[in-house]
Amino acid sequence: SQTIHQWPATLVQPVGSPLSLECTVEGTSNPNLYWYRQAAGRGLQLLFYSVGIGQISSEVPQNLSASRPQDRQFILSSKKLLLSDSGFYLCAWRNRGGEFFGPGTRLTVL
Amino acid sequence: KNQVEQSPQSLIILEGKNCTLQCNYTVSPFSNLRWYKQDTGRGPVSLTIMTFSENTKSNGRYTATLDADTKQSSLHITASQLSDSASYICVVRADNTNAGKSTFGDGTTLTVKP
Numbered sequence: 001s002q003t004i005h006q007w008p009a010t011l012v013q014p015v016g017s018p019l020s021l022e023c024t025v026e027g028t029s030n031p032n033l034y035w036y037r038q039a040a041g042r043g044l045q046l047l048f049y050s051v052g053i054g055q056i057s058s059e060v061p062q063n064l065s066a067s068r069p070q071d072r073q074f075i076l077s078s079k080k081l082l083l084s085d086s087g088f089y090l091c092a093w094r095n096r097g098g099e100f101f102g103p104g105t106r107l108t109v110l
Numbered sequence: 111k112n113q114v115e116q117s118p119q120s121l122i123i124l125e126g127k128n129c130t131l132q133c134n135y136t137v138s139p140f141s142n143l144r145w146y147k148q149d150t151g152r153g154p155v156s157l158t159i160m161t162f163s164e165n166t167k168s169n170g171r172y173t174a175t176l177d178a179d180t181k182q183s184s185l186h187i188t189a190s191q192l193s194d195s196a197s198y199i200c201v202v203r204a205d206n207t208n209a210g211k212s213t214f215g216d217g218t219t220l221t222v223k224p
Binding site: 043 | 199217
């Protein structure tokens with residue numbers, strides 16, 4: 001069965017610091033991978049998706065970026081965090097049935 | 111513009127009672143509709159998925175209905191338990207390709223009290 005991992009689980013970072021969140025998927029090859037952000041009490045916002053290695057599509061302009069260095073690895077990064085980057089970040093892979101989400105990373109920017 | 115609207119925004123019920131959550135959508139073309147349960151601080155977990163031809167789908171005490179004509183779906187929870195306290199998210203997929211876009215509702219926060 002497929003498993004999706006995210007780390008770290010929680011992160012507290014100062015404004016202006018860099019960010020790197022990692023997501024890996026097991027049990028499937030060439031998955032479509034997604035990064036979502038969920039603000040407190042709000043719905044999920046699609047940030048990036050990738051259909052293959054090195055292929056990144058951005059949905060929302062912001063100071064975040066994504067990379068896919070390996071088939072089952074998806075990384076979310078920032079060079080300088082903003083207060084507004086705080087939130088719950090979810091990685092997901094998808095088949096025709098729907099999305100399967102990772103456990104999430106809680107990011108607090110102070 | 112594709113939209114998914116859920117109601118109510120929040121709901122409090124007593125343990126053992128039933129409840130129904132609503133989802134209205136304007137996504138087109140329609141591929142499927144999914145209900146997710148998201149516990150606090152966790153990733154969403156799929157409860158049900160329905161395609162255009164399905165009008166009801168059950169998963170234990172959870173029963174989802176779909177009316178593709180009126181573009182409405184509901185999630186009925188029977189004999190609620192404390193562990194049902196969570197956010198329930200309705201998601202509609204625009205097409206069944208891998209690039210098909212999903213539109214998420216903002217969720218209904220359910221609190222079950224003893």
